[in-house]
Amino acid sequence: RSIEAGLRLAMSRNELRLMFQPLLGLDNNRVTCVEALLRWDHDDRTVSPAEFIPVAEETGLIVPIGEWVLQQACLAAATWPEDVRIAINLSPVQFRQKNLVAQVKAALVAARIDATRLELEITESLLLTDSETTIAALHELRAMGIRISMDDFGTGYSSLSYLRSFPFDKIKVDRSFMADIATRADSQAIIKAIIGLGQALGMTTTAEGVETEEQMAIVREHGVSEVQGFLFSPPLQPAALANLLHSDA
Numbered sequence: 001r002s003i004e005a006g007l008r009l010a011m012s013r014n015e016l017r018l019m020f021q022p023l024l025g026l027d028n029n030r031v032t033c034v035e036a037l038l039r040w041d042h043d044d045r046t047v048s049p050a051e052f053i054p055v056a057e058e059t060g061l062i063v064p065i066g067e068w069v070l071q072q073a074c075l076a077a078a079t080w081p082e083d084v085r086i087a088i089n090l091s092p093v094q095f096r097q098k099n100l101v102a103q104v105k106a107a108l109v110a111a112r113i114d115a116t117r118l119e120l121e122i123t124e125s126l127l128l129t130d131s132e133t134t135i136a137a138l139h140e141l142r143a144m145g146i147r148i149s150m151d152d153f154g155t156g157y158s159s160l161s162y163l164r165s166f167p168f169d170k171i172k173v174d175r176s177f178m179a180d181i182a183t184r185a186d187s188q189a190i191i192k193a194i195i196g197l198g199q200a201l202g203m204t205t206t207a208e209g210v211e212t213e214e215q216m217a218i219v220r221e222h223g224v225s226e227v228q229g230f231l232f233s234p235p236l237q238p239a240a241l242a243n244l245l246h247s248d249a
């Protein structure tokens with residue numbers, strides 16, 4: 001397929017780049033964290049990760065690409081204020097390599113940033129395999145001081161049992177719950193329950209996909225720690241993100 005052929009050359013052609021979306025902490029209205037989001041400029045268009053990550057996973061190309069993302073995102077974070085963390089998405093395929101933990105350590109050392117500034121986002125699908133080596137790697141990363149977040153929470157099959165399989169630091173509530181939160185009492189009840197669950201388990205909660213003031217007011221009232229979405233900021237180019245962080249300081 002053409003995506004696969006193109007993706008094999010993407011790194012050597014410098015076609016990959018990162019966008020950065022800031023997350024807003026609701027207790028002090030400051031940027032707490034910035035999520036790195038991969039983009040591929042190919043054939044005069046920008047290909048969405050939703051399109052090429054699955055191909056990268058099938059072909060194993062996600063391993064070198066994921067390592068590049070780790071390195072570049074940590075280097076970017078090194079230029080930001082120290083109280084701003086960097087969040088990086090990890091594919092389950094990356095956990096099948098024996099040296100993921102070493103790769104993460106090397107990226108932190110090369111960028112000279114503290115492990116406590118790094119958040120790694122995983123999805124429920126990682127825990128579907130329930131592999132002992134995956135759980136061991138997660139514990140090792142967390143012992144280094146890295147935060148582990150459950151991304152897109154609520155969209156998988158048995159979300160609740162996953163919260164028992166590993167002590168996450170953060171739950172990111174999938175943006176599908178946000179879409180109708182202002183008009184549906186049941187969506188509000190679900191968000192409220194997830195926040196309560198997080199609090200009971202010692203996990204903070206992030207609302208994804210917050211696009212309107214009304215949604216913001218609702219999640220704030222229910223005690224969400226942090227919001228991410230177009231209302232506060234879309235994913236930004238590196239220079240625009242740097243401007244925002246410096247005006248926020």
Ligand code: G
Binds near residue numbers: 036053090235
């Ligand atoms: O930025 P966008 O909404 O197009 O991202 C679509 C999906 O791609 C999201 O689910 C996001 O988590 C995922 N994604 C973005 N960047 C990366 C990355 O660097 N690695 C992995 N594994 N997934 C990513």
Ligand code: G
Binds near residue numbers: 209
């Ligand atoms: O799956 P993950 O949470 O990593 O996906 C992040 C993706 O969500 C990014 O690609 C980003 O473009 C997208 N995103 C961020 N904020 C919003 C929002 O407010 N609305 C919608 N529809 N998408 C968003």
Ligand code: MN
Binds near residue numbers: 089
């Ligand atoms: Mn994410």
Ligand code: NA
Binds near residue numbers: 175
């Ligand atoms: Na998500």
